[in-house]
Amino acid sequence: MGVWLVFLAAPVNDLLHTERGTAATVLGALGLAAFVACYLTLVFRYTSKAPDRRAVGVSFTLQLTLAVVLALGFGAHWLGLFVYVSVSVGAVAPPRHAAWGIPAVTAVMALTGLGADSPPGLVGNLAVLDVLVGFAMTGVRQLVRTTIQLREARATVAQLAANEERLRLARDLHDLLGHSLSLITLKSELAGRMLPDHPETAAKQVADIEQVGRQALVDVREAVSGYRRRTLAGELAGARTVLTAAGIEADLPPAAPETLPDEEGEAALAWALREAVTNVVRHSGARRCTVAFTVRRTLAGPRLELRVEDDGRGGAGAAGNGLTGLAERVAAVGGELDAGAAGRRGFRLAARVPLSGTAVGFPS
Incomplete structure (x- = not known):
């Protein structure tokens, strides 16, 4: 929106180079x-x-009045000040109001130009510019507000996902511990x-309490392990955040x-x-990173392939501890890992793991 300040060149040049009295020049500048x-x-x-209607109305009325007075008084x-008025209407007014407000401002500009004895060609060119720029700003306004709403929606979705995961863990712990702790309480009583009277039977109850306690501990560990399990959805969100923070263009699937x-x-x-x-951010010096998922049909069955490529410095040196451990982790589930230079520039990592069933497609 600040780019439209270029149209101030004409009135500023007129103030500096046209012979007028000091009072007129000062009033024009003010x-x-x-x-x-x-x-x-x-x-x-x-x-x-959303605008404050009263404040917007006052500012717009003052802006339009100043444009008319200055154009009539100085020529x-x-x-060109009317271009700013059209931009203001397109950027602030609701679309239904901008649809008639921009042509109205253009009409006022044409009448003012005729009253100031302006060349018809100049008035016609400015009329076209007022209409085009004004309606272009309605699109910019909608884009800005849509972007803000999208950011708010993403933050809300992230918060809801976190709350849902907390509720899941709370439900799991309640279901796991409620029964076990109730049983421990009853057996303890x-x-x-x-x-006092049957110590051998009491000792058997104490042994049962120990067994129930151990099983409850195992159940809690399994629940927490599932809660902390790495997922592709979570890592995709984390990768997008890390790459963006590092100034690297992230070309990642949406889900x-x-x-x-x-x-x-x-x-x-x-x-x-x-x-x-992590390697892209720390070592590659890349400007772009691409992540893609593909289903590969092999003789051993369908496999899901993860491919990560960047346009950084690349490299074909010996694998470090990170890649070695990663290859072992992938091999442990029956998959394979390939890593190396991607063409003349960049680095590529591809990991493939077996799919238990037939793939049905991916979100676009």
Whole structure:
């Protein structure tokens, strides 16, 4: 929106080089400063949020009035101010109001130009420019607000996902521990009553309590392990955040594949994605990183392939500890890992793990 300030060149040049009295020059400069202040207030404050109708109405009325007065008082060089008025209408007014507001501003500009004895060709060119720029700004306004809503929606989805995962863990722990702790309490009370008269039976109850406690501990560990399991969806979100923070263009799929391997296979691919993105950020000096998933049909059955490529310095040196450990992790689930230079520039990592079933496709 600040690019439209280029149209100030004509009125500023007119103020500096046209012979007028000191009072007229000062008034023109003050009027121009007030006009620009109204313009900047409107477009930078209200383009991305719902406007205050009273404040917008006052600012717009003052802006339009200044454009008319300055153009009539100082001549055709000041007609370019109406471009700012059209930009303000397109950037701030709702679409249904902008649809008639922009042509209305253009009509006022044409009448003002005729009243200031401006060349018809100049008035016609500015009329076309006012309409085009004004309606272009309605699209920019919609794009800005849509982008803001998208960011808010992503933040909400992330928060809901985190809350859902917390609820899942809470449900799991409640179901696991509720039964076990109730049983421990009952057996403890029973052992306490039996202890004076039947110590052997009480000892058996204590042994049962120990067994239930051990099983509860195993169940809790399994629940927490599942809660902390690496997933492709989580690693994709983390990779996008890390690459963006590092200033690397991230070409990633919007979501994980619809068909995934078993938990161990998905965890292996998630670790592969994490290690590959970490290497891109730390060592590659890349400007772009691409992540893709593909189903490969092989004689051994369908496999899901993760491919990560960058356009950095590449390399064909010996594998480090990270890649060696990653290859072992992928091999443990029956997959394979390939890594090496990608063409003349860049580095490529491909990990493939077996799919338990037939793939049905991926989200576009």
